[in-house]
Amino acid sequence: MIDRELVEVLPILQGLDATALDRLLTHAVQRNYAKGAAVFQQGEDATHFFLLLRGRLKVLQVTADGQQFIVRVVNPGDLFGVAMAIGRTQYPGTPVAAVDSIALAWPMTMMHDILQRSPTLAINTMQMIGQRLDAAHERLREMSTHDVEGRVAHAVIRLAREAGVISGAEIRIDFPVSRQDIAEMTGTTLHTVSRILSHWETKGLVKGGRQLLVITDLPGLRRLAGEEND
Amino acid sequence: MIDRELVEVLPILQGLDATALDRLLTHAVQRNYAKGAAVFQQGEDATHFFLLLRGRLKVLQVTADGQQFIVRVVNPGDLFGVAMAIGRTQYPGTPVAAVDSIALAWPMTMMHDILQRSPTLAINTMQMIGQRLDAAHERLREMSTHDVEGRVAHAVIRLAREAGVISGAEIRIDFPVSRQDIAEMTGTTLHTVSRILSHWETKGLVKGGRQLLVITDLPGLRRLAGEEND
DNA sequence: CGCTTGGTTGATGTCTGTCAATTTTTGTGG
């Protein structure tokens, strides 16, 4: 059975009445994904949409010539695989479990009905997509105007905000992140990322390790990213 | 009075019944924008949302340190300024008329009601935002994996698709596009764009001119962009 | 305890941003 308390607090489902929530949950199927497993493959027919309950996913896209890049990180509470919401019948990317993960799945055929019946849910979903659009534009602006170091700084700050666990003065990224991963988020190579992080470590901004990233001076990073706010 | 025939064919309004369309149109105000005029300013409170009827807009964003970049081009039939759809109260960018343009405007307060009352319209709007998200991801992937020449090729191909007028074997971009504009779409400088276009001209791929761009060999460009499809 | 995966660091080449000078086009006011 699905943990109702866990689900009903999610922002995406706010404004939904009890019966509608019940109907939604009775149709959900819970699925587990071991670290490294793909929930579905880019290009597959979009048969289901998902809600991440626990864990962390990296959404990858592969270009025609085989290059890979990371579209975004899926955090607990996030919807993913909502191909219909962008008017597609195939999944645009491949979500891979960065740690053991648990998700709820619904048949995509339900999505249209759900949205038709609940304008509130439709608006929530729209705004969620809109926020992703905003984030994508922010990244585009960065890639247009900042050098690699600035982009890596932004990527690390984003990771800290989305998946950071505070312990004392430090913030640890809560899932395994390799240099390669950061490179694929910022459009550079793992070599350059490694050099930058090494340099930062000598300046006391971050601490590194194998698939480990700890921020020790967030304000310093922000200054380096070129934006005092954020 | 607003030209009803012009509006009712728009994809974004499909599935809307006649009375709903009427109610919508009675609340719309038509506005004209001379070439170079801004419809609104980035950061302003989002009081209205818009539908472009005629003309062409460039949506600009300015970074904290004053650098500019072009988020997208608004074509006739496109909604813009739908800040509410992304859960914002301020406009994220500045739309500037590239040519004399005409738009319909509605008060933003109407948006929530409209979407609440018409699930179809809510879904349409959601899918429109979703398509923009898809396009943004495509651009991100490009900026991560392609060199400048490839990105410029993609940008030109997109312009041809969105705003291209076919005359014989040639495709002319239907509004003034400067080298600077293309640079701001692809995250490079006008100098590099100029060099690339000059080079392409010698290869017979495009023809240039002051704020003018004509594609003479689209298949050749596609090959150069690295994707046979698209 | 070896193998695999991830990380570090150096050497080198090149793409492309920066600086600079010049030309071409357009628009405007006398």
Added chain:
DNA sequence: CCACAAAAATTGACAGACATCAACCAAGCG
């Protein structure tokens, strides 16, 4: 209608950031 100014584009020289190539080290894991 011409002259002049402003805007856009072109092209060259140069430097620097970063990708590529390469070698080596560290840490999990079976």
